[in-house]
Amino acid sequence: MDANSFSSFASPGDAARAAELRRVKAIAALVLASCLVVFIAAKILLPTHPVFGFVAAFAEAATIGGLADWYAVVALFRRPLGLPIPHTAIIQANQNRIADKLGEFIEVHFLEAAPVEAKLREVDFASFVADWLSDKKRSADLARFLLRLLPEAMSATETSGLKTFITRRVMTQLQSVDLAPIAAGTMRGFIRDGRHQGLLDNLLGAMHGALTEPDTLAVIKNKIRDELPTLLKLYRADAFLLKRIVASATTFFDDVRKDPAHPFRGEFDRMLLSFVDRLETEPGFTGRIDGLKRDLLARPELAELGRNLWNNARSFIERSASGESNVLAHHLANVFVEAGAALRADAEMRGEINQGIAVVLRTFIADQKSGVSSFIADQVKGWDMQQLIGVIEVNIGRDLQYIRFNGSLIGGLAGLALYTIEYLLRLL
Structure with missing residues (x-):
């Protein structure tokens, strides 16, 4: 594929570069042809004046230099004039080796742990x-x-x-959770914060309310009447005892609820703490709690x-x-x-997230870089080399054509210098 065929499907920028390449190629060919014409003309006019010898030497060497560099530039991409000359069409002939080396180069120089990690740490993924x-x-x-x-x-x-x-x-x-220590710890915290006193107040209030209920009083009265001797029943001692019991109980409940320093509260604290200690140390409590847990979990x-x-x-x-x-x-x-x-507001968290992502990606790249290298090599091996050469030639061919200009100029100067030396030696 040449620049002309490539420009038919390239982007507008590539089309412009292809047009510029064609222009430079035409100039380079014109320079080469001009050198050849000047050489022939100088050779013809050489008998008329010695200066045409210098002109002929320059033009001859410039023609040879231009032809040599034309051959070198063309041989890089394709076979000059289509001839099967060895060591030409270098890029096409070495496609597989170029692919392997390109993959290896990227693996070694681009996917190494240190540069990859440094680049990853520059990226603010969390933001x-x-x-x-x-x-x-x-x-x-x-x-x-x-x-x-x-x-x-x-x-x-x-x-x-x-x-x-x-x-x-x-x-x-x-099933494996040991509830006894958890329950004991929860109760200790409950007692330490003083919330058990509120529970006591609620219990006392509930008991006070229950004792004032007619149904409750009737049950207690009947129980007292059943326990009294027959003689006392005749004197309605059950009503008297019920009244005294209820009055004493309600007075006690009110005293405890109104006095934060009531001795009964201390007894309540000691009772609860003793229960917590037994809950932590006695196997019987642990077994009962575990049994309760198993029964609860087994419930349909x-x-x-x-x-x-x-x-x-x-x-x-x-x-x-x-x-x-x-x-x-x-x-x-x-x-x-x-x-x-x-x-966004937590810089510390963003830093931790960025560090974690960088570590994960670095590890992933380190594990997969050989696969990336193989993938790149396989992709390059599967490229259409004619199309690839068209892309390369359009993008760097203009600069390569200047090699031909330089070859003509350097060759011409070298030929002129050699002819001058030869001319001076003849004069001696």
């Missing part, structure tokens, strides 16, 4: 992510995209057995609750993905926007 997420439209598009994927992901989770596997793993992890109601939660979540996601409900999409988009704003 790009923050700016991208901060755009409401992009975040909304991302939310809708994720929602379209979620129903398929949930269906795949069910059909692939992943749901069952996850459920079993969760149940196994829950818990499995049914899990299925209902899953089905409701799937139904809600499907409605959101179909556009029937925009609540989840709107909320998810707002989450992305807020995440972008938070990331």
Whole structure:
């Protein structure tokens, strides 16, 4: 392929360069032809004056130099005049070697760990992510995209057995949790913060209210009456005892509730702390808690609750993905926007994210650089060399044509110098 055929499909810039290449080629050919004409004319006029000998020497050497450099430039791309001359069409003949060396060069000099890491650390990936997420439209598009994927992901989770596997793993992890230390620690924090006193006040208030209920009073009265001797029943001692019991209890409850320093509160503290200590140390408590945990996890109601939660979540996601409900999409988009704003405001987090991405990409490139090298080499080997040569020639051919100009000039000067030396030697 020559520059003319290439210019038929190249971009406007390449077409202009192809036109300039044709112009320079024409000038170079004209210079070569001019040197040849001057040489012939000088040889013819040589008998008339010795100066034409110098002109002929210059033109002769310039013609030879121009021809030699024309041959060198043409041989780089194709066979001169189509002749099968050895060591011509160099680029075509060495396509595979050029491909392998190009891939090797890129692997060694462009994909080495140090320069790759240095370049990656110059890129602020986190800021790009923050700016991208901060755009409401992009975040909304991302939310809708994720929602379209979620129903398929949930269906795949069910059909692939992943749901069952996850459920079993969760149940196994829950079974392995030792609840006694957790419960003890929670209760210690509850007591340390003084919140147990509020619980005591609520219990006392509930008991006070229960003692004033007619039904409760009737039950207590009947119980007292059943325990009293027959003689005392005749004197309605049960009513008297009930009244005294209720009055004493309610007075006690009121005293405890109104006095933060009441001794009963200290007894309540010691009772709870003693229970926490026993919960942490006595195996019997641990066993009972573990049994309660196993019974709770084995309840069919818990499995049914899990299925209902899953089905409701799937139904809600499907409605959101179909556009029937925009609540989840709107909320998810707002989450992305807020995440972008938070990331933009947190320089430390951005630095950590950039460092992590740089490490991941550096490792990935280090693992795949040989594959990149092979890919580049295979691509170059598969190129249409005629088209490639057309691209190279159009882009650098103009400069190569100046080699012909220089060859004619340097050759002419060298020939002139040699002829001058020869002329001077003849004079001696």
